[in-house]
Amino acid sequence: MNVEQPVPESAWRKSSYSSEEGGECVEVAVRPGRVHVRDSKDITRAALAVHPTAWTAFVGFAAP
Template identity: 55%
Template sequence: MSAELTWFKSSYSSSGGGECLEVAYTSRTTHIRDSKLGARSPRFAVPLDAWAAFVAYAAREA
């Protein structure tokens, strides 16, 4: 990946700390990592539409 990603805490993360996801977006991809590990964290990347479908499903099932 050539461009540096701008990470932010996901709005779906717990406000109590410890269980936080960080998310970064590119034009076509959502990148997800564990905030506890920061730059050392493994990254999970999915197309934007797949991430939106997952979040919609999770919201319905919550």
């Protein structure tokens, strides 16, 4: 069984598109073999973990 270790709080980085006024707030933590994404307004919810290749493809698609 492969169990991932919790992501340390110091690893999370807030998106530069997120504002302090609420709304869309996303945080990302890059770890070996995984990119974790979570809602910074509710960090008690589970984060989404994706392979770095999938994250790179998503960012390339979503970037303006």
